[in-house]
Amino acid sequence: MSAEGSILYLSGVTKTFDGFKAINNLSLYIEPGELRAIIGPNGAGKSTMMDIITGKTRPDEGDVLFKNSIDLTKHDEADIANIGIGRKFQKPTVIESLSVWENLELALAGKRSVLDTLFYKLSKSQADRVDEVIDLIGLQQRRNETAKNLSHGQKQWLEIGMLIIQDPELLLVDEPAAGMTDFETMQTAKLLKNISEDHSVVVVEHDMDFVKALDTRVTVLHEGSVLAEGSLETVSNDERVIEVYLGR
Amino acid sequence: MLKDSLLQRLVLSDQGSKFTIAALIVIGVIVPFLNLAMPEGSFLHVSDYSVALIGKYLCFALLALALDLVWGYCGILSLGHGAFFALGGYAMGMYLMRQIGDRGVYGHPELPDFMVFLNWDALPWYWYGFDNFFFAMLMVMFVPGLLAFIFGWLAFRSRVTGVYFSIITQALTAALSLAFFLNDFGFGGNNGLTDFKDILGASLQSNGTRAVIFICSVIALIGSYILCRYIVTSKLGRVLISVRDAESRTRFIGYRVEHYKVFVFTISAVLAGIAGALYVPQVGIINPGEFSPLNSIEVVIWVALGGRGTLYGAVVGALVVNFAKTYFTGSKLFVEYWLFLLGAMFILIPIFLPKGMVDIVDQWKKKHAQSKATEVNSKISGDAQEHTS
Numbered sequence: 001m002s003a004e005g006s007i008l009y010l011s012g013v014t015k016t017f018d019g020f021k022a023i024n025n026l027s028l029y030i031e032p033g034e035l036r037a038i039i040g041p042n043g044a045g046k047s048t049m050m051d052i053i054t055g056k057t058r059p060d061e062g063d064v065l066f067k068n069s070i071d072l073t074k075h076d077e078a079d080i081a082n083i084g085i086g087r088k089f090q091k092p093t094v095i096e097s098l099s100v101w102e103n104l105e106l107a108l109a110g111k112r113s114v115l116d117t118l119f120y121k122l123s124k125s126q127a128d129r130v131d132e133v134i135d136l137i138g139l140q141q142r143r144n145e146t147a148k149n150l151s152h153g154q155k156q157w158l159e160i161g162m163l164i165i166q167d168p169e170l171l172l173v174d175e176p177a178a179g180m181t182d183f184e185t186m187q188t189a190k191l192l193k194n195i196s197e198d199h200s201v202v203v204v205e206h207d208m209d210f211v212k213a214l215d216t217r218v219t220v221l222h223e224g225s226v227l228a229e230g231s232l233e234t235v236s237n238d239e240r241v242i243e244v245y246l247g248r
Numbered sequence: 249m250l251k252d253s254l255l256q257r258l259v260l261s262d263q264g265s266k267f268t269i270a271a272l273i274v275i276g277v278i279v280p281f282l283n284l285a286m287p288e289g290s291f292l293h294v295s296d297y298s299v300a301l302i303g304k305y306l307c308f309a310l311l312a313l314a315l316d317l318v319w320g321y322c323g324i325l326s327l328g329h330g331a332f333f334a335l336g337g338y339a340m341g342m343y344l345m346r347q348i349g350d351r352g353v354y355g356h357p358e359l360p361d362f363m364v365f366l367n368w369d370a371l372p373w374y375w376y377g378f379d380n381f382f383f384a385m386l387m388v389m390f391v392p393g394l395l396a397f398i399f400g401w402l403a404f405r406s407r408v409t410g411v412y413f414s415i416i417t418q419a420l421t422a423a424l425s426l427a428f429f430l431n432d433f434g435f436g437g438n439n440g441l442t443d444f445k446d447i448l449g450a451s452l453q454s455n456g457t458r459a460v461i462f463i464c465s466v467i468a469l470i471g472s473y474i475l476c477r478y479i480v481t482s483k484l485g486r487v488l489i490s491v492r493d494a495e496s497r498t499r500f501i502g503y504r505v506e507h508y509k510v511f512v513f514t515i516s517a518v519l520a521g522i523a524g525a526l527y528v529p530q531v532g533i534i535n536p537g538e539f540s541p542l543n544s545i546e547v548v549i550w551v552a553l554g555g556r557g558t559l560y561g562a563v564v565g566a567l568v569v570n571f572a573k574t575y576f577t578g579s580k581l582f583v584e585y586w587l588f589l590l591g592a593m594f595i596l597i598p599i600f601l602p603k604g605m606v607d608i609v610d611q612w613k614k615k616h617a618q619s620k621a622t623e624v625n626s627k628i629s630g631d632a633q634e635h636t637s
């Protein structure tokens with residue numbers, strides 16, 4: 001398969017930690033506008049894959065291309081964020097001592113240089129955008145609350161909000177539903193489906209109801225490479241997938 | 249309108265800043281006035297000694313402020329800020345040395361005494377220009393700033409953080425200390441620079457000159473304070489906090505963390521340099537002892553005890569700790585207890601005032617609000633009882 005027409009293309013990617021192959025000859029092809037779910041047992045390498053795409057970890061081998069042309073292994077985290085890839089972490093990370101509003105203002109798409117931020121003035125439309133996203137993630141009541149006082153679920157939402165307001169072309173979302181109630185989980189699935197209408201989204205999640213609600217193509221990762229790929233129905237009937245993941 | 253809102257943002261919106269600046273203005277007016285206008289012997293008279301002492305502490309407060317900007321807001325624990333302070337001090341010292349001219353012990357028209365003593369026959373190139381006040385003042389800011397820029401760029405680009413960064417900043421100041429102790433380094437070695445005569449033609453021994461330098465220190469502290477407020481209340485300030493709280497996250501949002509760190513570290517070093525430059529004419533000497541690693545650690549103590557990440561906490565901490573130190577080490581009765589007292593502060597303040605001394609005000613306010621609330625509550629329930637009876 002070539003990178004032609006992809007937004008994200010991984011081919012033959014390998015990463016070894018102290019002799020342990022966390023990612024093993026992994027290949028992946030994401031189309032523009034696609035919503036892709038990634039599942040797999042603990043330690044399958046899902047988060048490590050995101051680390052490689054976002055420049056946190058350098059692969060030992062293999063190609064990682066964005067939009068068929070940009071070699072992501074040659075860029076660092078800040079570059080990659082500005083190129084158009086946003087990420088939500090497995091462990092929700094928001095800026096604890098800033099308010100909900102300030103967290104979103106920080107992530108709001110815009111210039112990122114030292115002088116630009118020193119003399120920054122928020123425009124009316126930007127302020128409206130922040131409030132819009134606060135509405136979207138349902139934190140109106142906690143608008144001026146310091147992020148450290150939010151519940152786990154609310155932090156997840158805030159981080160998703162930061163991702164939305166950053167407005168990247170490709171969103172990598174690592175376990176967004178962890179620690180959420182069933183209702184919140186379904187809300188999150190709906191939100192991500194919404195976002196995927198004009199963005200490409202890759203979601204890692206263990207919650208099968210969540211994956212079902214996404215109703216999209218699924219990739220199963222196991223021991224650092226792709227075990228199966230297809231609709232949720234196809235992969236859940238796959239013998240090997242049942243053996244390593246679903247059947248336990 | 250715009251001016252009003254800027255004043256609001258920088259000073260008025262923050263109680264601590266408002267009071268600190270007001271207090272500094274009062275000090276800046278009252279102290280020189282009482283020193284110059286009140287006759288000696290009058291109980292309102294502030295002695296020359298006190299003026300110099302308070303002036304010195306204002307310089308320390310500026311140094312603490314500089315440290316709080318990088319440590320309190322960006323999480324960079326520099327254990328080398330004393331080095332930037334000392335470099336600023338040396339730049340000022342060099343100007344003051346050149347001002348001595350041929351009035352030195354050896355009467356050489358150009359060379360400072362220690363160079364004549366070393367049998368040098370010409371001024372080293374790096375002493376050129378220091379006879380010019382404006383050039384020297386430029387160097388006061390430029391030399392610490394450049395060092396911080398290069399050092400910060402190398403360290404932050406390689407992502408040296410946390411305790412590793414702290415250790416190399418200690419190494420930096422220790423290395424400079426060794427270099428400045430060398431006679432051949434050209435800064436007076438062990439003895440440093442001293443025996444200053446005048447500044448801009450005005451005698452350093454005169455009350456008037458000293459009062460002016462004192463006022464300059466107050467102005468520098470207030471000006472720097474407002475500059476720091478501008479930085480920390482801008483969006484850049486929120487990026488700094490973000491770097492402090494979650495450095496890696498900040499990168500994934502697209503901010504070049506190393507640029508922000510270099511920027512704030514350099515600004516902070518420049519402020520430290522200015523503090524050093526104001527310090528030297530007030531104490532009359534600068535020597536390599538100022539590079540001592542312990543000095544840099546003391547600054548951290550002032551900021552930690554005063555209250556990190558507030559700016560005014562750094563100012564309060566520097567002033568309180570230093571006055572306490574002077575008081576205790578100055579009286580024969582207490583001199584032995586100073587270290588115990590410092591130790592006690594170090595244990596008690598974090599327990600009772602986790603955010604530093606300035607937390608006292610917040611806690612008091614809370615208590616006040618609480619007791620008021622209970623008062624109101626009991627009044628209401630009292631009223632209710634009256635009604636039912």
Ligand SMILES: Nc1ncnc2c1ncn2[C@@H]1O[C@H](COP(=O)(O)OP(=O)(O)OP(=O)(O)O)[C@@H](O)[C@H]1O
Pocket residue numbers: 017022040041042043044045046047048049090
């Ligand atoms: N920086 C690292 N150093 C050493 N080992 C690592 C590192 N990062 C990941 N690993 C290892 O690589 C393997 C894959 O980890 P990864 O976090 O990618 O799994 P995952 O699929 O996200 O699992 P989970 O579902 O638990 O989040 C694990 O065995 C992990 O211990």
Ligand SMILES: [Mg+2]
Pocket residue numbers: 046047048090174
């Ligand atoms: Mg993971």
